[in-house]
Amino acid sequence: MFEHPKGSGKYSYSAILVHIHFHVPAYAYREEQAEFRELVSSTGIEVIRTIAGRRQAPHPKYFIGRGKVDEIRGRVDAEQANLVVFNHDLSPAQARNLEQSLQCRVLDRTELILDIFSQRARSHEGKLQVELAQLQHLSTRLVRGWSHLERQKGGIGLRGPGETQLETDRRLIGNRIRQLHKRLGRVRKQRHQSRRSRHKAQVPTISLVGYTNAGKSTLFNRLTTAQVLADSRLFATLDPTLRRLRLAMVRPLVLADTVGFIRNLPHDLVEAFRSTLEETRDAALLLHVVDASSEERQVLIAQVNRVLQTIGAEEVPQLEIYNKIDQIENCQPRLERDASGRICRVWLSAASGEGIELLRQALAEYFPAKETVVNSQQAIRAC
Ligand SMILES: Nc1nc2c(ncn2[C@@H]2O[C@H](COP(=O)(O)OP(=O)(O)OP(=O)(O)O)[C@@H](O)[C@H]2O)c(=O)[nH]1
Numbered sequence: 001m002f003e004h005p006k007g008s009g010k011y012s013y014s015a016i017l018v019h020i021h022f023h024v025p026a027y028a029y030r031e032e033q034a035e036f037r038e039l040v041s042s043t044g045i046e047v048i049r050t051i052a053g054r055r056q057a058p059h060p061k062y063f064i065g066r067g068k069v070d071e072i073r074g075r076v077d078a079e080q081a082n083l084v085v086f087n088h089d090l091s092p093a094q095a096r097n098l099e100q101s102l103q104c105r106v107l108d109r110t111e112l113i114l115d116i117f118s119q120r121a122r123s124h125e126g127k128l129q130v131e132l133a134q135l136q137h138l139s140t141r142l143v144r145g146w147s148h149l150e151r152q153k154g155g156i157g158l159r160g161p162g163e164t165q166l167e168t169d170r171r172l173i174g175n176r177i178r179q180l181h182k183r184l185g186r187v188r189k190q191r192h193q194s195r196r197s198r199h200k201a202q203v204p205t206i207s208l209v210g211y212t213n214a215g216k217s218t219l220f221n222r223l224t225t226a227q228v229l230a231d232s233r234l235f236a237t238l239d240p241t242l243r244r245l246r247l248a249m250v251r252p253l254v255l256a257d258t259v260g261f262i263r264n265l266p267h268d269l270v271e272a273f274r275s276t277l278e279e280t281r282d283a284a285l286l287l288h289v290v291d292a293s294s295e296e297r298q299v300l301i302a303q304v305n306r307v308l309q310t311i312g313a314e315e316v317p318q319l320e321i322y323n324k325i326d327q328i329e330n331c332q333p334r335l336e337r338d339a340s341g342r343i344c345r346v347w348l349s350a351a352s353g354e355g356i357e358l359l360r361q362a363l364a365e366y367f368p369a370k371e372t373v374v375n376s377q378q379a380i381r382a383c
């Protein structure tokens with residue numbers, strides 16, 4: 001969707017970022033802006049500067065006020081920017097009006113995240129899912145006067161009698177969306193079957209969930225002997241990986257590493273990634289990995305729980321993993337229990353390995369090995 005001009009070097013786009021904030025605490029606003037910058041830079045776009053602002057009420061025409069539009073236009077001209085990225089979702093009309101007023105390409109948050117996902121997708125399924133999300137998003141933007149789509153001309157024989165270019169585009173996109181749905185339906189069925197056979201064999205699945213960059217893949221690699229890519233880039237993992245987990249005193253389990261979440265995850269993306277996310281919904285336990293060293297960890301936990309709610313996984317039991325304790329001063333690994341005595345939180349460092357033993361202990365309590373159950377029942381009977 002978001003093409004970098006071919007053969008034009010690494011930084012084909014120089015962007016001005018726009019972040020409008022509402023009434024949030026100052027630290028959350030700072031971290032949100034830093035995350036936005038990182039998201040944009042990770043696509044290879046050169047970031048010139050961020051323009052921040054406060055918004056009181058939604059503006060139907062431009063999203064932002066007229067004064068702000070003029071300010072951005074001035075910056076675009078002064079800094080020779082060729083792209084403006086908004087950290088918000090824009091309606092098709094708002095994006096079009098902004099492109100006309102700013103005289104340069106405008107990208108909204110959904111398009112940005114979709115672009116990152118398309119760069120990261122590796123598996124066949126991942127690629128299908130991203131393409132579906134992109135086309136679904138694009139189809140809402142197929143309106144007359146959408147300047148950068150004008151070059152999409154259909155070939156000879158592709159256009160039906162009396163169809164305008166717009167109708168042809170809509171029809172072709174509609175066909176492709178149906179085709180992708182069909183293919184993903186087959187993948188979904190396969191996943192469903194393998195989940196069923198795991199269920200029959202009574203092998204519970206534990207799913208790692210959490211905000212992007214929380215350390216899920218690092219923990220996954222630490223618990224299994226897998227070599228999943230763990231990287232400081234946001235959304236390093238897109239494709240789910242499953243591994244058997246064999247730990248002493250714990251019954252055989254399957255551990256799943258999946259895509260990370262982010263605030264305001266685009267709806268089209270959640271829809272397209274449904275089959276991946278169902279793995280989470282059907283899990284016996286979620287290990288909710290949190291970057292405990294982040295100032296806004298409570299905000300991030302709430303964002304993840306919101307996505308879990310969207311996909312119907314809010315009822316799955318959760319064990320919170322407060323990760324990266326090596327980055328917190330005087331923080332020791334520890335277990336926390338809730339009022340009923342159940343372990344609800346483990347403080348550890350997936351990178352250094354401190355506290356991993358405590359996590360194993362927690363899993364042994366949640367999923368005791370069969371012999372342990374039998375032994376304890378025998379012990380009870382003996383009493
Ligand atoms: N200091 C420290 N860094 C860590 C720890 N765990 C992970 N990291 C780092 O955090 C970054 C992100 O780790 P990942 O394991 O890729 O995070 P993720 O949650 O899988 O991220 P996504 O796949 O993008 O959702 C990497 O640079 C890791 O090296 C930890 O316990 N301590």
Ligand SMILES: [Mg+2]
Pocket residue numbers: 216217218229230236237258
């Ligand atoms: Mg990962």
